[in-house]
Amino acid sequence: MQRDYAPAPPPQDITVHTASRVLELRYASGQTLRIPFELLRVYSPSAQVKGHGPGQEVLQTGKRDVLVTGMAPVGHYAIQPTFSDGHDSGIYTWDYLYFLGSRQQALWQEYEQRLAAAGAHRDDAMPETAGRSCGSH
Template sequence: MTSAPHPHPTELTVHGASRVLEIAFDDGARFRIPFELMRVYSPSAEVQGHGPGQAVLQTGKRHVEIVALEPVGHYAVQPTFSDGHDSGIYTWEYLYFLGSRQAELWVDYERRLAEAGVDRDAPMPDPAAAGCGRH
């Protein structure tokens, strides 16, 4: 994070048609974060894993939507995505990170897809077949 050690949002708008979360912060920063980026980088244990190297590469999320967005105290929001994923709690700091580092995060995501030999739009493997949790 750059200039805001503890950024606080002043505006938060879900744009369903363009599938972006627009968020403005008290330091003047304003970001338009694609739902796909939010879903691919969900802070949930389902996506990030429970330790280093355990992250689960997300695919097939290009058209994901946010169907609900609930506040979590005064420090975060918890979206429900159209694919059923609802366990990520996005703190203001994490949303600031996603917004301010979008370009780098997209490059990293594309690199991880290439290394795994999978397409961005490939469906996720069946979690039951993989023996792990949902989404």
Template sequence: MPNPTSLTVHQKSGLLDIAFDDGAAFSIPFELMRVYSPSAEVKGHGPGQEVLQVGKRDVRIDGIEPVGNYAVRPLFTDGHNTGIYTWDYLYKLGSEQQQLWQAYLGRLHDAGFAGDSGREPGTVVPGAPVQHGCGHHH
């Protein structure tokens, strides 16, 4: 598999630019990275165990930690920091992002979200327990 030659985090645009030694280069949205995190928290522990991620449109990356010579661990602004993104996985996210977006939007639609509503910050999956703790009481 190709190895990265550069990796740049763009806070304003919310994109991770990554170039590989085979000439491929991708701009991967933070939101796509977050909703497709390879962590157990998102992927589950087997097929059908995936946890739909919602409300991640405005998520940003506070930092990125290297993991050996094969991966990075982004520190997302929503507190998620357990995803280990291998070079192969980042290549897949970059090269397949159109299909991945469509699959994600399809899952949001299947969960009952219309249009982009499931991507908005503060969105909760219907039927999921609501976590309070932001200082607001309802």
């Protein structure tokens, strides 16, 4: 899947919907994107999830019920959510959030294919790892 993110404007409003587990982004154009927390977590841009290069990605499982428990701005270009599973190292730029929100169907399909290839399921528990870092620092 193409990973070049087209420039995107900052959303005018960001709403965390805890009950429906959705991050809602509203834009000046009138467009609204609703991104499930699970998708945000599974596609975290952090090194802990993406690794430090091709082939180092860590397949995320057991994230269906994850919540966003906090959100910090990062300059004028991104947000850094904290998830209920303790993950808090992903910095989501406006461009990346727009990519996630506008490509959800393809991203879910890619995720399901990666799960199937690994013989895993969405609700499998994540394997235990030492510490919370990516392990290479």
